Amino acid sequence: MNEVxxxxxxxxxxxxxxxxxxxxxxxxxxxNVVKKVICLGMVSDAVAVLLAFIGFRVKYPSLPPVWLFKExxxxxxxxxxxxxxxxxxxxxxxxxxxxxxxxFLSVAVVKFYEDYGxxxxxxxxxxxEGEVEEGIE
Amino acid sequence: xxxxxPAPSLCVVVLAPxxxxxxxxxxxxxxxxxxxxxxxxxxxxxxxxxxxxxxxxxxxxxxxxxAFGGWPPPAGVVLIANRVAGVFLLAGxxxxxxxxxxxxxxxxxxxxxxxxxYAFTLLFASGYAGVVLTTDLFNIYxxxxxxxxxxxxxxxLKKGRAVAAALKYxxxxxxxxxxxxxxxxxxxxxxxxxxxxxVSLAGVASLGAAGGVVVLMTVWSLSFFSALFPSHFWLxxxxxxxxxxxxxxxxxxxxxTGFYVLVRLSAAGLSHMGFMASLIxxxxxxxxxxxxxxxxxxxxxxxxxxxxxxxxTAYVFMGLTAGVDGVSAALLHALxxxxxxxxxxxxxxxxxxxxxxxDIYVLEGxxxxxxxxxIPLTASILNLVGVPPFPGFVSxxxxxxxxxxxxxxxxxxxxxxxxxxxxxxxxxLLEHLWHPPVKRVGVPKLPLTxxxxxxxxxxxxxxxxxxxxxxxxxxNDALVAQHTVYSLAKLVVS
Numbered sequence: 001m002n003e004v005x006x007x008x009x010x011x012x013x014x015x016x017x018x019x020x021x022x023x024x025x026x027x028x029x030x031x032n033v034v035k036k037v038i039c040l041g042m043v044s045d046a047v048a049v050l051l052a053f054i055g056f057r058v059k060y061p062s063l064p065p066v067w068l069f070k071e072x073x074x075x076x077x078x079x080x081x082x083x084x085x086x087x088x089x090x091x092x093x094x095x096x097x098x099x100x101x102x103x104f105l106s107v108a109v110v111k112f113y114e115d116y117g118x119x120x121x122x123x124x125x126x127x128x129e130g131e132v133e134e135g136i137e
Numbered sequence: 138x139x140x141x142x143p144a145p146s147l148c149v150v151v152l153a154p155x156x157x158x159x160x161x162x163x164x165x166x167x168x169x170x171x172x173x174x175x176x177x178x179x180x181x182x183x184x185x186x187x188x189x190x191x192x193x194x195x196x197x198x199x200x201x202x203x204a205f206g207g208w209p210p211p212a213g214v215v216l217i218a219n220r221v222a223g224v225f226l227l228a229g230x231x232x233x234x235x236x237x238x239x240x241x242x243x244x245x246x247x248x249x250x251x252x253x254x255y256a257f258t259l260l261f262a263s264g265y266a267g268v269v270l271t272t273d274l275f276n277i278y279x280x281x282x283x284x285x286x287x288x289x290x291x292x293x294l295k296k297g298r299a300v301a302a303a304l305k306y307x308x309x310x311x312x313x314x315x316x317x318x319x320x321x322x323x324x325x326x327x328x329x330x331x332x333x334x335x336v337s338l339a340g341v342a343s344l345g346a347a348g349g350v351v352v353l354m355t356v357w358s359l360s361f362f363s364a365l366f367p368s369h370f371w372l373x374x375x376x377x378x379x380x381x382x383x384x385x386x387x388x389x390x391x392x393x394t395g396f397y398v399l400v401r402l403s404a405a406g407l408s409h410m411g412f413m414a415s416l417i418x419x420x421x422x423x424x425x426x427x428x429x430x431x432x433x434x435x436x437x438x439x440x441x442x443x444x445x446x447x448x449x450t451a452y453v454f455m456g457l458t459a460g461v462d463g464v465s466a467a468l469l470h471a472l473x474x475x476x477x478x479x480x481x482x483x484x485x486x487x488x489x490x491x492x493x494x495x496d497i498y499v500l501e502g503x504x505x506x507x508x509x510x511x512i513p514l515t516a517s518i519l520n521l522v523g524v525p526p527f528p529g530f531v532s533x534x535x536x537x538x539x540x541x542x543x544x545x546x547x548x549x550x551x552x553x554x555x556x557x558x559x560x561x562x563x564x565x566l567l568e569h570l571w572h573p574p575v576k577r578v579g580v581p582k583l584p585l586t587x588x589x590x591x592x593x594x595x596x597x598x599x600x601x602x603x604x605x606x607x608x609x610x611x612x613n614d615a616l617v618a619q620h621t622v623y624s625l626a627k628l629v630v631s
Contacts, residue, residue: 020319027312036308040315047315051322086212087322090275094318097282101311104286108293108307111248112300121301125374 013053019046031120033112037105044098048091055087138618141194142629144201146187147216150226150266153183154259161259165252177255181237184262188230195223202626209631210332211325216270217626220615221468224608225397226269228472229390231597232479233262236382239483239590243380243490247294254294260287261386268394272623274321274331274355277398281317281362285310288391292379302374309371313361320354323347334623338403339410356399356413363395365417365454366424369447376446377439377495381486384439388446389479393471396453404616406457406464408543414458421458422551425451429555432562437495441562442481445521448559449474452552456536459543465612466539469605470532473520476601477529480517480594484510487587488570497569504570509583513595515567520598522563523556528602535609 019042026039065085067078109119116124157180164173194201201218208214218226237258244251264284271280289310293303325331327344342352361368372392376384400406407414428448435441449470456467487510489495492503504511520527523534533556540549601608 024312027308033304033308040308040311043312043315047319047322050319054322054326087325090318090322090325093275093279094315097279097314101282101286101307101314104290105304105307105311108289108300108304111293112304115297115300121304124298124301125305 009053013050016046016050016053019043020050031122033109033119033121037102037109040105041098041102044094044102048095048098051087051091051094055084138200138622138625139198140200140202140622140625140629142202142204142626143207144191144194144203144218146191146194147201147203147218147270148205149187150184150191150230151216151263151270153187154180154263154266156180157183158256158259158263161252161256170251173252173255177237177259180259181234181262184266185230185234188226188266191218192223192227195220200622200626202629204630207630210273210627211330211335213630214276215272215332215626215630217272217622218270219619219622220611221400221619222269224472224611225393225468226266228475228597229265229269229393230262232389232475232594233258233265233386235590235594235597236386236479236483238586238593239385239486240382242584242587243382243486246296246380246490248296248300249294254291257287257290257294258386261291261391265390265394268398272333272401272626274324274333274336275318278314278317278321281394281398282314284391284394285314285362288375288383288387291383292375292387294383295378295380297378299378299380302371302378306371306375309361309368313358313368316354317358320351320358323351324355327351332623332627333402334620334627336402338407338413342410342413352410352413356407356417359395359398360417360420360454361395363392363450363454364447365395365450366420366427366447369424369428369450372447373440373443376443376482377437381482381489384442384486385479385482388442388482389475392446392450393453393475396450396457396467396471399457400464400468400616401619404464404619405461406459406467408458408460408463417454418458418545418548421451421454422548424448425455425551425555429558429562432559433565435562436497438485438489438497438500438566439482439495441497441566442478442485445559445562446474446478448555449478449521451555452533452536455545455548455552456539459539459545459548461613461616463536463539463543463545465609465616466532466535468612469528469609470536472608473528473532473598473601473605476594476598477517477520477527480513480591480598481521483594484514484517484591487583487591488514497566501569502572502574505572505574507583509588510591511570513591514570516595516598518563518567522560526602528598528605531602531605531609 023039023043027036030036063081065082157176160176161173195218203216205214264280267280289303289307293300321331338352341348364372376388407417425448428444432441432444453467453471456463488503492500520529523529537549
């Protein structure tokens with residue numbers, strides 16, 4: 001791997017880590033639940049790309065892991081240059097879980113907004129505690 | 138030790154409820170409610186029956202192994218049931234079944250029709266069985282997400298503010314899940330395998346800075362799902378707002394999964410990892426003190442129980458840092474707490490539904506009006522206090538002894554002290570419920586299904602109190618042999 005490529009790889013990983021960090025910070029700090037969901041999506045995508053990178057560790061240039069009747073020397077060559085398929089399977093799984101999860105969150109946010117007319121669940125939950133204190137609940 | 142592979146019963150335990158969910162959707166499209174109900178019971182009963190079978194075979198001395206597609210680890214997904222897994226599978230599925238029996242009575246408070254509640258209960262059961270049996274870090278992530286997403290949905294099904302609590306849990310739970318996925322991937326990158334037999338937390342932590350961060354991330358995300366202080370912030374809202382049967386399965390079953398996975402990863406818990414062990418020990422002790430004090434000031438009766446869950450999680454994590462003895466004591470405590478807390482939430486839910494308030498002062502004397510519920514409720518609370526005939530006493534004493542022998546004097550002290558403080562809250566709760574009624578409360582008719590659920594759980598608790606001393610020994614032996622089992626299973630499959 002030459003120096004330019006190494007630099008680009010490091011840059012990519014650094015920017016992914018930064019977006020994971022930004023996403024986490026947003027999920028915790030934003031009060032608007034739609035923004036929380038968007039930040040969660042950011043983390044989810046960055047994690048997926050990071051996982052895909054793990055499949056390409058140390059091997060560069062690499063080929064897609066497709067086995068087309070290789071024999072003899074070709075087998076050894078293939079094993080040297082193939083990207084690891086396992087992390088890619090993990091990425092696909094985690095993307096699918098992410099889709100399902102985002103769908104659930106979206107439905108829950110809509111229901112929540114219909115009920116309370118606000119997008120801050122913290123506000124609503126604080127009200128709950130207040131009401132119980134007064135013995136209304 | 139006899140390793141049986143393949144054991145299709147493990148596959149059935151995990152997949153039967155999921156397959157039933159697909160059929161439920163067909164029933165939903167056909168608008169056939171009785172078919173949906175029949176399918177729901179069919180799925181759950183199959184799972185319960187097969188998990189009884191698994192537990193029996195495991196106790197006959199077998200270790201059950203099932204590799205999907207016959208693929209060996211690290212590429213394949215392998216389910217393994219040793220004795221610890223057998224006991225936890227049976228206990229968890231029993232609690233889910235009992236709560237499902239009680240579910241019918243609470244369906245009227247739900248936002249959606251019964252099919253949604255059925256479907257998510259089945260998915261929850263499936264996710265739990267998966268978490269208990271699987272031996273692969275990434276599959277743990279998948280099963281944990283199945284368990285957690287169905288938990289969020291179960292909470293949000295109740296009308297009212299439950300959806301806010303579910304969102305709070307879901308947003309942070311999603312974050313913890315992603316951290317688990319990322320750490321699984323990095324562990325694979327560093328270690329070349331995610332199979333529990335090949336991964337040791339201490340080994341990964343010794344692989345430089347990245348390894349340390351990954352272990353920290355894994356332990357944090359798992360402790361989030363178990364609501365270890367300070368990641369417990371979602372629990373009091375989520376567990377108090379959910380409908381009673383769901384509070385029961387969340388507080389009883391879902392909460393022990395994070396801890397259980399850590400035990401499956403490493404039989405001695407975190408005891409041999411210096412920094413991690415002291416960090417968890419500090420958090421657990423701080424959490425125990427915080428939760429015990431927080432219990433005292435609650436007026437919402439379900440929040441008292443929710444904070445008691447945080448307290449018991451802290452106890453369980455204390456055991457995680459006290460060697461194999463501590464871990465087996467913690468496993469027993471997780472088990473006694475699961476049954477006791479599920480029973481407490483179910484029976485309190487019954488009283489709360491009758492009175493229409495969760496305020497402890499409004500509930501004054503309400504317990505006396507329903508003595509048939511008050512008896513199991515009292516039993517479950519005495520179990521949580523740790524009064525002698527109940528299994529909670531044995532588990533607390535075993536945990537105390539393990540902490541003392543391991544030299545964690547401060548933890549043992551905190552255990553005794555916080556048990557004392559928490560006992561005040563439990564007694565306060567009982568005092569309010571046993572108080573002569575201040576105003577007339579309508580005497581409810583306890584439906585037969587509801588009494589089945591409550592008394593079934595109480596019978597399970599009595600059974601546990603009979604076997605709990607021998608269970609500690611069984612857990613201990615199983616934990617010592619755990620790594621050998623993983624290696625044997627890998628050999629047998631490949």
